Amino acid sequence: MGMLPPLVATLIADTKEYTAKMDEAQAKMAEFGGASEATGAKMAGFASKASTAVLGVGVALGGLALEKAYSFSEAMDKLKNQAGLTDAQMKQMSASILATSSATGVSTGDLASAAIGIEQAGIRGKNAMDLLNAASQAAVVTNSSVANTTAAVVAAEKLRITSGMTMANVMGVLVAGSKNFTGGLAAETSMLSGRVGSALANYGLKLQQIIPIGQQFAAAGLPTRSISSFATGLGKINAPIEVFKKTSKGTTETMSTYAVALEHAGLSVTHLQTLLRTGDIPGLLLQIRDAAARSHEPLSQLVNLVFGTGGGAAASVLIKNLQQLTTSTNKLKGAGAGSLTSGFEEAMKQIGPQIAKLKAQFDAALISGGQLLLPYFSKAVGMLNDTFRYFQTHPLEFHIAAGALGAVLGGALLLKMSAAGVALASAFGIEFTAWASVAWAGYGALLATSFVSTLWALDWLKKRATVTPSAKLAPWLQELLTKAGIPAGATTSLSATGIKYLENKYHIYPPKVTVVVKPR
Amino acid sequence: MTVIIKGEARFDEALKLDIVKANAAARRIVERGGLVIAREAQEKWRQYPGGRTVSQRTGRAYFKSTPPFQAIRPWPTQRTGNTKRSTKVQSVSAVSASAWMSTTGPSTQYAGFVEWGTRYINPGFPVLRPAVEDSAVEIQSIAEEEWAAAQGE
Numbered sequence: 018m019g020m021l022p023p024l025v026a027t028l029i030a031d032t033k034e035y036t037a038k039m040d041e042a043q044a045k046m047a048e049f050g051g052a053s054e055a056t057g058a059k060m061a062g063f064a065s066k067a068s069t070a071v072l073g074v075g076v077a078l079g080g081l082a083l084e085k086a087y088s089f090s091e092a093m094d095k096l097k098n099q100a101g102l103t104d105a106q107m108k109q110m111s112a113s114i115l116a117t118s119s120a121t122g123v124s125t126g127d128l129a130s131a132a133i134g135i136e137q138a139g140i141r142g143k144n145a146m147d148l149l150n151a152a153s154q155a156a157v158v159t160n161s162s163v164a165n166t167t168a169a170v171v172a173a174e175k176l177r178i179t180s181g182m183t184m185a186n187v188m189g190v191l192v193a194g195s196k197n198f199t200g201g202l203a204a205e206t207s208m209l210s211g212r213v214g215s216a217l218a219n220y221g222l223k224l225q226q227i228i229p230i231g232q233q234f235a236a237a238g239l240p241t242r243s244i245s246s247f248a249t250g251l252g253k254i255n256a257p258i259e260v261f262k263k264t265s266k267g268t269t270e271t272m273s274t275y276a277v278a279l280e281h282a283g284l285s286v287t288h289l290q291t292l293l294r295t296g297d298i299p300g301l302l303l304q305i306r307d308a309a310a311r312s313h314e315p316l317s318q319l320v321n322l323v324f325g326t327g328g329g330a331a332a333s334v335l336i337k338n339l340q341q342l343t344t345s346t347n348k349l350k351g352a353g354a355g356s357l358t359s360g361f362e363e364a365m366k367q368i369g370p371q372i373a374k375l376k377a378q379f380d381a382a383l384i385s386g387g388q389l390l391l392p393y394f395s396k397a398v399g400m401l402n403d404t405f406r407y408f409q410t411h412p413l414e415f416h417i418a419a420g421a422l423g424a425v426l427g428g429a430l431l432l433k434m435s436a437a438g439v440a441l442a443s444a445f446g447i448e449f450t451a452w453a454s455v456a457w458a459g460y461g462a463l464l465a466t467s468f469v470s471t472l473w474a475l476d477w478l479k480k481r482a483t484v485t486p487s488a489k490l491a492p493w494l495q496e497l498l499t500k501a502g503i504p505a506g507a508t509t510s511l512s513a514t515g516i517k518y519l520e521n522k523y524h525i526y527p528p529k530v531t532v533v534v535k536p537r
Numbered sequence: 538m539t540v541i542i543k544g545e546a547r548f549d550e551a552l553k554l555d556i557v558k559a560n561a562a563a564r565r566i567v568e569r570g571g572l573v574i575a576r577e578a579q580e581k582w583r584q585y586p587g588g589r590t591v592s593q594r595t596g597r598a599y600f601k602s603t604p605p606f607q608a609i610r611p612w613p614t615q616r617t618g619n620t621k622r623s624t625k626v627q628s629v630s631a632v633s634a635s636a637w638m639s640t641t642g643p644s645t646q647y648a649g650f651v652e653w654g655t656r657y658i659n660p661g662f663p664v665l666r667p668a669v670e671d672s673a674v675e676i677q678s679i680a681e682e683e684w685a686a687a688q689g690e
Binding site: 023024025026027028029030031032033035036037039040530532534 | 552555556559560562563564566567570571574578627632633634635636637638639640641642643644646648649652665666668669672673676677680
C-alpha cells in the first residue's frame with residue numbers, strides 16, 4: 018500500500034528581527050568602544066607633547082605607570098631567571114628593550130619574551146640586542162610577531178649558513194625571502210628549522226641560496242623525503258671523481274661510475290662541482306637542462322641520473338621554474354640590512370604602525386616613570402604585610418582598628434606616591450604646579466578606569482585647555498540618553514538606562530510564529 | 538552634550554543575555570504551541586459509537602454496536618484510537634540561530650488518508666488543519682506570555 022508521508026503541523030517561532038536589533042545594538046557598543054580606544058591613543062600623543070594643561074592627566078596616570086612598570090619588571094625578572102643574565106647584562110637588555118619598543122612600536126612584553134628565546138639560543142651581548150632590534154623591524158614589515166621573526170633568525174643561525182653576516186643582514190634576507198614564500202615568514206622558518214633546511218645546509222649552501230630553493234619547494238608542496246633525496250643528489254655531484262684501485266702492478270686511477278655516466282650524458286662533472294661549490298644551483302640546473310636538449314633525451318631521465326630517482330622529482334620542479342628560481346636568487350643577493358631598514362621606514366609611514374609606535378612610546382614613558390614609584394609601592398606593601406601579621410596574632414585589636422586602618426594606610430601611601438608623582442610629571446617633561454598633587458589624589462582613581470574615564474578626561478581637558486577632544490558621543494548613544502531623559506553633565510549607568518531604552522524600543526518584536534500543516 | 542557613562546561591560550553582557558532569553562522563549566513557545574495543537578486535534582475525534590467494554594479477564598475490547606461505523610461529518614470516528622493517541626509533539630529543534638521549530642501530528646502511517654481523503658474517502662476528515670486554526674488564539678497568547686516573561690526575567 019502506498020503511504021502518504023507522515024502528517025505534521027510545523028510550528029516555527031523566529032526571533033530573527035529581535036536578535037538582529039540586539040546584534041545591532043552590540044555592534045554599536047563595539048563601535049563606541051573603538052572610538053574611545055582611538056581617543057585613548059590620541060591622549061598618548063598629548064602626553065608626549067605635554068603642556069601645563071595636561072599636567073593633571075600626566076600625573077594622574079601614575080597608577081597606570083605603576084602597573085606598567087610592575088609588568089615590565091616581572092617580564093625582566095623572568096628573562097633574568099630563564100636566561101641566567103647578570104645584573105649588568107639585565108640593565109643593558111632592559112634599556113635596549115625600552116629603546117627598541119619606542120622606535121618600532123613593538124610592545125615591551127613581546128620584546129622581553131623574544132629576548133628569552135634569543136638568550137636561550139646562545140646569542141648574547143651586542144648580537145642579542147642587534148637581533149632584537151632587527152627582529153622588531155622585521156615584525157613591523159611582515160606584520161608578524163617579534164617571536165616569529167626572532168625564531169626565523171635563530172633557525173638560520175643554528176644551521177650555520179650565515180657566516181660573515183650581521184644579524185640585521187640575516188633578518189633582511191629572511192624578510193626579503195618571505196615575500197615570495199608560500200606561507201610567509203612562518204613557512205620560511207619552518208623550512209629552515211626542518212629537515213629541508215638542514216639537508217640543503219649540509220651541502221654547503223648559504224642562506225641566500227637555500228631560501229629561493231625552499232620557495233619553489235613550498236610552492237610545489239613537495240614531500241620532505243623528495244627534497245632530502247635532492248640534497249643527497251647534490252652530495253653525489255660533490256663526491257670525488259677519481260677512484261683508486263690497487264692491482265698487482267700498483268695503484269691505478271679510474272673515473273667513478275657516476276662520473277662516467279654523467280660524461281656519457283654530456284655533462285661535465287668538474288663543471289657541475291664548480292657550480293655547486295659556488296652555490297650556483299640555477300647554473301647547475303641550467304647545465305642539466307641544456308644537456309638534455311642537446312642529447313634529445315627526456316629531461317626526467319637525465320635528472321634521475323644526476324640526482325637519483327628519489328631526488329629527480331624535486332630537481333624537475335626546480336628546472337621547470339628555473340626562471341623564477343634565478344630571479345629570486347638574484348633578488349636575495351641584494352637583500353640585507355639596507356633592505357630591512359628601507360622596508361621598515363616604508364611600513365612606518367602607514368597609520369597602524371605609527372599608532373603602535375605612539376602607544377609604545379607612551380608605555381615606555383610610563384614604565385620609566387612607574388619605575389620611580391615602584392620602591393614606594395613595595396615599601397607600602399611591606400608595611401601592610403607587617404601590619405596584617407600583627408593583627409593575625411592580635412584579632413581583638415584588628416576589630417577595633419579595622420575601620421580606621423584602611424584610611425590611614427591609604428593616606429600614607431597616597432602621600433608617598435604624590436611626591437613621586439611630581440618626579441613622574443618631570444619624566445613626561447611637564448612643568449609642575451601646586452595643584453598637581455590634588456589632581457593626583459582626585460582624578461587618578463577616575464582616570465584609571467576604561468573609556469568612561471577617557472571621556473571624562475577629555476571633557477576635563479576641554480575645560481582647561483585649548484584642546485578640542487575628538488571623541489564625541491555617537492548619535493545612537495546621544496539619542497539613547499536624550500530619550501532616557503539623562504541631562505548633560507550627569508553620570509549615568511548604561512547598563513540600567515540602556516537596557517530600559519532598548520526594551521521600550523524593541524519589545525514590539527516578539528517572535529514571529531508561523532504554523533503550517535502539510536505532509537512532511 | 539557631555540554625560541559620563543558607566544557599565545559598558547554589563548550592558549554588553551545584558552544584550553547577550555537578552556538574545557539567549559529570546560531564544561529560550563522561542564523554544565518554549567513552539568513546545569507549548571505544539572501541545573495545544575495536539576490537544577485540539579485529539580479532541581476532534583468522535584468516540585466509538587455506543588462505547589466499548591474491556592474484558593477484565595482477557596483485556597480484549599468489545600464494541601457494543603456493530604461496525605462498520607458510519608461517518609458523521611465533519612469529524613472522523615475512532616476505530617482503534619491509534620491515530621488519536623499518537624497525535625503528539627514529535628520533535629522540537631532549532632532551525633537557525635534565532636528560530637525554533639516543533640512538529641506535531643499523528644505517527645500512524647494512514648493518518649494522511651484520513652486528513653486529506655482518498656478516492657474512497659472523499660472528502661477526507663481533516664483534523665490537524667482545524668486543530669491548528671482553533672489553536673491560533675491560544676498560541677498567540679502563549680507567545681505573548683512567554684515573551685513578556687523573557688523580557689521581565
